[in-house]
Structures are given as C-alpha cells and as structure tokens.
Amino acid sequence: MQGSVEDIEIDLLLEAIYQFYHYDFRHYARASIKRRLLQARDRMGFSSFSAMQEKLLHDPAMLPGLLNYLTVQVSEMFRDPSYFRALREKVVPHLKTYPSLKLWVAGCSNGEELYSLAILLREEGLNRRAMIYATDINPDALQAAEAGVYPLDQIRKFTENHQKSGARSSLSDYYTADYGRAVFDKRLRERVVFSDHSLVTDxxxxEMHLISCRNVLIYFDRELQDRAIGLFHESLARKGFLGLGSKESLRFSGQAAGFSDFVREEKIYQRRDLS
Incomplete structure (x- = not known):
C-alpha cells in the first residue's frame, strides 16, 4: 500500500511541476526519476512528496534546487575518448566539406562535452566556420557551462581523455589554473550559443550538421526517446550526424529507419532520407 501511495504522490508532483512551471519530467524513466526524487525529498528535509508539492507550488524559489536533483550533471571532458577519436577521424572529413557548420550539444549539462567539441574543432581547423548550440533545461547548468570553470583535480582525467582522443595539442593550452580551479579560455565559446531547450516539449x-546528445536518452522512457530522436532527425541537415552515449542505441526506436550506422561501435549515426 505504501508503495502505491508514494507512486501516486510522485505522479501528482511531476504533474504539478509540468502544469505550474512547464518542466516535463512525466516521461523520464521511472526508476531513475523516483531515485532522484527520493534523494531530493530526504536531503531537502520533506516528510513526503505531497509536502514537497505543496511547498513547490507556493514557493518558486524552491524550483532551481529541485531541478539540480532532477537533471543529471555528471560528465567529464572527452568522455569515452574513442567516440571523439571517431568524430575526428571519420566525421570531421565530411564536416570539412561544408563552408559553414552548425553543431548542437543537446543536454550540455555543465559544459564538459561542449568544451571537448570546441577544442576538437579548433584542433581540426574548423572553429572559425562552426557555430555550436549548447542547450539544457537547467539554468544553473547552463550558467556553469558558460563560465567554463572546473575543479583542478578533474584536469588529470580530462587530460588523459584528451590525449586518447587523438589530440593535436595539449589540454593545458586551453585553460589557466586559478585557486584550485581550471578556467577555460573564453575564446572557446566565442561561437557558442547557450540556450534553454527541452527535448520533451520544444x-x-x-538545421544541424552534427548533434551530440550523449547519456541523456537513458533517462527517458521509450515514448520520450522516440520523440527526441524524431526531433534530431528533423533537425539534421541531409546526411548529418548524430552521436549518442555508449549505453544508448537507435536499435529499438520507432525512429531507427531515419538513420544508418556510421560508426556503429561508437554510436554515431547518419541521417537517412525517408522519402
């Protein structure tokens, strides 16, 4: 009985967030969203999800803190280096044939993926002709991404990943160390647009030539995954590229026919015309 009451409370809380604040988490993977809500409830000091809902509806100042629990901000620069090596070796030659480029980092979180792509583009001589769109639903994450500041103790791992990705320079060329922080060169974001965008509702x-949306779809249910993938297909230029996370796949998606494998082992796909 307790479990069913809790599930009803969660449904009502997610509906309230959608109706009142227009953030839609109703089709996120249930186990994942429930785990994050439980963590938020306990750490924010509420006795129940109903109490959370009451507070949320009467105190908008609570929303940013809750969003930090409901959106995932765990990443690292050049995460899965073989993915970035595949972009460098297999995708970049195609991108070099375009006079101008648009890239989309969907669900950019705190910006690690964004700066990884910006550095790769600079190393490959594409930075001057590329515009990058970095989007997320969490305003705090977007602010952190725009700042480009990371704990210095993460840099060793970032550097190791960068080298494994086929780096043509040293990561230290792109940041300065300052009081235990690594501050990334603001020139990396000269051609970056930071924007609030929801894969659920927007x-x-x-029109994009490359979309990188990695480790986001795993938090969606099947219906929402299909919506997002359909959005990507619609967004991509003819023969544009889509990169997903290592645990994600188009194999069981209703949108799979719109893509062909490009680098199968790295979950890089190419848009296929359906007409």
Whole structure:
C-alpha cells in the first residue's frame, strides 16, 4: 500500500511541476526519476512528496534546487575518448566539406562535452566556420557551462581523455589554473550559443550538421526517446550526424529507419532520407 501511495504522490508532483512551471519530467524513466526524487525529498528535509508539492507550488524559489536533483550533471571532458577519436577521424572529413557548420550539444549539462567539441574543432581547423548550440533545461547548468570553470583535480582525467582522443595539442593550452580551479579560455565559446531547450516539449530551432546528445536518452522512457530522436532527425541537415552515449542505441526506436550506422561501435549515426 505504501508503495502505491508514494507512486501516486510522485505522479501528482511531476504533474504539478509540468502544469505550474512547464518542466516535463512525466516521461523520464521511472526508476531513475523516483531515485532522484527520493534523494531530493530526504536531503531537502520533506516528510513526503505531497509536502514537497505543496511547498513547490507556493514557493518558486524552491524550483532551481529541485531541478539540480532532477537533471543529471555528471560528465567529464572527452568522455569515452574513442567516440571523439571517431568524430575526428571519420566525421570531421565530411564536416570539412561544408563552408559553414552548425553543431548542437543537446543536454550540455555543465559544459564538459561542449568544451571537448570546441577544442576538437579548433584542433581540426574548423572553429572559425562552426557555430555550436549548447542547450539544457537547467539554468544553473547552463550558467556553469558558460563560465567554463572546473575543479583542478578533474584536469588529470580530462587530460588523459584528451590525449586518447587523438589530440593535436595539449589540454593545458586551453585553460589557466586559478585557486584550485581550471578556467577555460573564453575564446572557446566565442561561437557558442547557450540556450534553454527541452527535448520533451520544444521544437526544432536550426538545421544541424552534427548533434551530440550523449547519456541523456537513458533517462527517458521509450515514448520520450522516440520523440527526441524524431526531433534530431528533423533537425539534421541531409546526411548529418548524430552521436549518442555508449549505453544508448537507435536499435529499438520507432525512429531507427531515419538513420544508418556510421560508426556503429561508437554510436554515431547518419541521417537517412525517408522519402
């Protein structure tokens, strides 16, 4: 009985967040969203999800803190280096044939993936012709991404990943150390647009040559995954590329016919025309 009451409370809380604040978590993977809500409830000092809902509806100042629990901000620069090596070796030659480029980092979190791509583009001589769109639903994450500041103790791992990705320079060329922090060169974001965008509710906003959305779809249920993948297909230019996370796949998606494998082992796909 207790479990069913808790599940009803969660449904009502997610509906309240959607109706009142227009953030839609109703189709996120249930086990994942429940785990994060439990953590938020306990750490924020509420006795129940109903108490959380009451507070949330009457105190908008609570929303940013809750969003930090509901959105995932765990990443690292050049995460899965073989993915970035595949971009460098297999995708970049195609990107070099375009006079101008648009790339989308969907679910950019605190910006690690964004800066990884910006550095790769600079190393490959594409930074001057590329515009990057970095989007997320969490305003705190977008602010952190725009700042480009990371704990210095993470840099060793970032550097190791960068070298494994086929780096053509040293990661230290792109940041300065300052009081235990690594502050990344603001020139890396000269051609970056940071924007609030939801894969759940928002539409296409530009035609892209490469979309990198890694380790986001694993938090969605099947219906929402299909919506997001359909959005990516609609957003991509003819023969554009989509990169997913290592635990994600198009294999069981209703949108799979819109893509062909490009680098199968690295979950890099190419848009296929359906007509």
């Amino acid at each position: 539409a296409v906003f530009a």
